[in-house]
Amino acid sequence: MDRVMRLASQKAVVIFSLSSCCMCHTIKRLFCELGVNPAVYELDEDPRGREMEKALVKLLGRNPSVPVVFIGGKLVGSTDRVMALHLGGKLTPLLREAGALWL
Amino acid sequence: AAFLTARPPTLQIFPSWPMRFQQSPRVRQGSLWSARRSASSSAQNTASHAESDNPASRMASSDLCPDRKQQQEMMMVSVHGFYCSKFASSTVSTVGFHFSGLCCMFQRKMTGSTARKDGKVLDPKRIRRLAQNREAARKSRLRKKAYVQQLETSRIRLQQLEQDLHSARLQGVFLGVAGCANGPTSSSAAMFDMEYARWLDENCNHMSGLQGAIQAHLPDGDLGVVVDQCVAHYDELFRLKAIVVKSDVLHLLNGAWRTPAERCFLWMGGFRPSELLKMVVAQLDPLTEQQFMGICNLQQSSQQAEEALSQGLEQLHQSLADAIAGGFLSNDAAVGSYIVIALGKLDNLEGLVRQADKLRQQTLHQLRSLFTTIQAAKCFLTIGEYYARLRTLSSLWASRPRESLIRNDVVVSTSTDLQIVHQPLQNHFPYLPL
Numbered sequence: 001m002d003r004v005m006r007l008a009s010q011k012a013v014v015i016f017s018l019s020s021c022c023m024c025h026t027i028k029r030l031f032c033e034l035g036v037n038p039a040v041y042e043l044d045e046d047p048r049g050r051e052m053e054k055a056l057v058k059l060l061g062r063n064p065s066v067p068v069v070f071i072g073g074k075l076v077g078s079t080d081r082v083m084a085l086h087l088g089g090k091l092t093p094l095l096r097e098a099g100a101l102w103l
Numbered sequence: 104a105a106f107l108t109a110r111p112p113t114l115q116i117f118p119s120w121p122m123r124f125q126q127s128p129r130v131r132q133g134s135l136w137s138a139r140r141s142a143s144s145s146a147q148n149t150a151s152h153a154e155s156d157n158p159a160s161r162m163a164s165s166d167l168c169p170d171r172k173q174q175q176e177m178m179m180v181s182v183h184g185f186y187c188s189k190f191a192s193s194t195v196s197t198v199g200f201h202f203s204g205l206c207c208m209f210q211r212k213m214t215g216s217t218a219r220k221d222g223k224v225l226d227p228k229r230i231r232r233l234a235q236n237r238e239a240a241r242k243s244r245l246r247k248k249a250y251v252q253q254l255e256t257s258r259i260r261l262q263q264l265e266q267d268l269h270s271a272r273l274q275g276v277f278l279g280v281a282g283c284a285n286g287p288t289s290s291s292a293a294m295f296d297m298e299y300a301r302w303l304d305e306n307c308n309h310m311s312g313l314q315g316a317i318q319a320h321l322p323d324g325d326l327g328v329v330v331d332q333c334v335a336h337y338d339e340l341f342r343l344k345a346i347v348v349k350s351d352v353l354h355l356l357n358g359a360w361r362t363p364a365e366r367c368f369l370w371m372g373g374f375r376p377s378e379l380l381k382m383v384v385a386q387l388d389p390l391t392e393q394q395f396m397g398i399c400n401l402q403q404s405s406q407q408a409e410e411a412l413s414q415g416l417e418q419l420h421q422s423l424a425d426a427i428a429g430g431f432l433s434n435d436a437a438v439g440s441y442i443v444i445a446l447g448k449l450d451n452l453e454g455l456v457r458q459a460d461k462l463r464q465q466t467l468h469q470l471r472s473l474f475t476t477i478q479a480a481k482c483f484l485t486i487g488e489y490y491a492r493l494r495t496l497s498s499l500w501a502s503r504p505r506e507s508l509i510r511n512d513v514v515v516s517t518s519t520d521l522q523i524v525h526q527p528l529q530n531h532f533p534y535l536p537l
Contacts, residue, residue, distance in 0.1 A: 020422060022451050026415030026458070033407045079458055086404050087465045 001055040003048065009073035012100035013038040016056060016068045019045060023079050024067040030082070034092070036100045038069075072098030272297065292354035295347040299360050302340055309333045310487040313480055323476045333483045334471050341464045344373070345457070352453045362497030365490065371412060371459035376405040376466035379486065383470065386485045387478060397473045401466070408462055416455055423448040 008014045013031060017024035019042045031038045043049035043066065053065040060068065060078060069076045071094050076082060085091040095101040272293065309332060316329045348355055355372035358365070368374065380402040384390070390398070426444040471479050 022415040022419040022422070023454050023458070025418040026411045026455070029414040030407060030411035033410060079454075080461065083408055083458060083462060084465060086408055087401065087462065087469065089400055089404060091404075 001058070004052050004055050004059070007039075007041060008070035008075070011039040012036075012072060012098040013095070014070040015040045016052065016066055017042055018066050021064075021066055023064075027067045027069065027079055027082060030086070034095065034101070036095055038100075071095065071100070289351045289354065291347055291350035292359070295343060295351075295354065296360050298343050299340075302336075302343065306336060306487060307491075309336050310484060310491070313484045313487070317477070317480050317484065326480055327476045330471065330476060330479045330483060333487075334467060337467050338464065341460055344460050348372070348453055348456050348460070352449070352456050355456055356452065362494045363500060364493045364497040368493075370409070371416065372456045373460060373463050375409060376462055377402050377409060379489075380405060380466065380470075382489060383482055383485060387474075387482055390478075394473060394478075401469050401473070405462065405466055409459075412455060412459055412462070416452075419448060419451055419455065 004016070013036050015024070015027060015031070015038045017028065017040055028038065028040060041052075043053050046052065056065040056068050057063060059075065064078075066078075068078055069082055076085070076094075082091065085094065092101065312329055313333060316326050321329070344355065352372075354360065358369040358372070361369060368378065370378075380398060384395075384398050384402070423445055426441050426448055429441045429444070470482055474482055
């Protein structure tokens, strides 16, 4: 959990993912489309990935563990939340605030 | 005439015989009458109606005939009718003899002269004719009976088939639903198809309600209620889809539950939000600057989300293909595992389609809040009409004639009012509910 929180605060946009997960791929693509360069941590390629997944499940309060997005060090949520924010026009301001977007 | 209708059906084939008897020669009168009596459709029936003859004759004598002569004729005929029924089962010769005797009586009454000589001369021919007529009538009755029986059996069979179909549908053995090529439909898919059909019906009602509310110039509060009901109805559809996406996501994806023309535009098991937004913006002038910006932003965000989801789907396709193709030439144990992996991948489809549906639902809610009440009403009416037209297009497509009769100059009207089809098309497909 500590590792998760530490990694989450190191960059403006942090995504915890699994390389095989298509929803993770979706979220990654979305941020790329927005012109953001997120820090992506593939938990299946991380030696301590399993514990981090467990920590994320606890954080979210449900499965699946990924994808999980942090913006400006703060937890935003999983795909549902990110999509809803974006459609509501609230994602871009958040990204600008965190310094992930310059336009 | 009323006298005639009170008679048993057998006499309805004699519409004008009272008049004839006045005008034609006596002998022919008699033979005409008797020939017709024997050719009546059911001698057996007159037996059952024998009792009705007498009251009918009483009726005849009262007020229906213009003159006394006619009254007499009618009375005579009714009596003869009675005798005819009594002797229906007797042999030809007896009947023929009896008829001829009766005719002589009849003729004497009419004219007062003796025509017995003439009556005897015509006997053999008349007998044969009577017999032939009787035979023809009998055959006709048998044919009719056979036909009616056939109709009855068919009707019962039809009822049974309808019942079977109904119960089969309920059990989910639902063959022939749009996507025959997709093989047997799962029971949850069949269930969804039925619920969706019902939803469509209800949606039509909501659309009519909207149209009525707009035309009635309802105050904003009331109109808002109607619009909100429409939106809630769409939420209902997403609830239905959420159920079937868990049990049969492939059914949603293959679009078997939509009509062919709608399937052209299918994106991840439903409509593509940005396309809908483009359509709505084009139809709903005028918009304020703020509204226009709002819709444009919504459209852009939606497009980005759609693109991301499509990419996710593509990645899934790729990994699914890899899993299925994996272990072609390996040992048995490894080959077996590809199924497990592939099934796991299919499960991921559920997540993607669910996200797509959420996108759709949110788009509709955003539209509701971006517009004024009257704009929102028109917006949802436009959306409803758009899909109704797509469904109409599907019907036209499905029922188009094999050799195309639609010439180049027949064009579907694309005007912004709600007229649907140019007249010539209607002539080709007159039974469509447009």
